[in-house]
Amino acid sequence: xxxxxxxxxxxxxxxxSVRGFVSLAIFIHLCFVFLAITSNVEPSLLQQRLLLxxxxxxxxxxxxxxxxxxxxxxxxxxDVDHRIEVLPAGKMxxxxxxxxxxxxxxxxxxxxxxxxxxxxxxxxxxSAEEDTAALLAESICKNFLEQSSITPQxxxxxxxxxxxxxxxxxxxxxxDPFAQQYFRDVYTANVLVGAxxxxxxxxxxxxxxxxxxxxxRK
Numbered sequence: 001x002x003x004x005x006x007x008x009x010x011x012x013x014x015x016x017s018v019r020g021f022v023s024l025a026i027f028i029h030l031c032f033v034f035l036a037i038t039s040n041v042e043p044s045l046l047q048q049r050l051l052l053x054x055x056x057x058x059x060x061x062x063x064x065x066x067x068x069x070x071x072x073x074x075x076x077x078x079d080v081d082h083r084i085e086v087l088p089a090g091k092m093x094x095x096x097x098x099x100x101x102x103x104x105x106x107x108x109x110x111x112x113x114x115x116x117x118x119x120x121x122x123x124x125x126x127s128a129e130e131d132t133a134a135l136l137a138e139s140i141c142k143n144f145l146e147q148s149s150i151t152p153q154x155x156x157x158x159x160x161x162x163x164x165x166x167x168x169x170x171x172x173x174x175x176d177p178f179a180q181q182y183f184r185d186v187y188t189a190n191v192l193v194g195a196x197x198x199x200x201x202x203x204x205x206x207x208x209x210x211x212x213x214x215x216x217r218k
Contacts (some may be wrong), residue, residue: 032057089152140155188201
């Protein structure tokens, strides 16, 4: 039994249907992208509801921009970055070179670096809530201990301030965007590591008696 040959009209009809489907899929995808971008900062209630429905698709394609600081382009006082630093046991806190920035390796444009940026921003946001900030700090120190096999002594979350425009014509130290004068501590805590590996943090700003961790504890 011979099969019926496809006529040019049928081929054109099939091609037209495929083009229509592809065009519709692209249009829907661009709608999701537009929704994710416009809902990144201070979304309305309608945007929040739409993004909740679209989130599975947005997260699957990594276009969910939650906590992505694209708004940090206005050069306002709030347009700052944050980072987390850990001080290994036995090191002097007054020497800035002793502090380990998280992440300590890798290119700044990687997803790993972006995750630490979001984590640092979250810690800064919850810095006034002692229990929440302490929980985050304990988890970070535990991961630091397990990954590097180095006992942490202190942890801090720092705000990276913007440079003043006049710094461009100033001294070399002023022109360096990573100079210490452009950092402010928003959360600091001493880290206590028990013999069983249990980690506890004591915020240095609390009313409790602050004692330096015993670096000789095993």
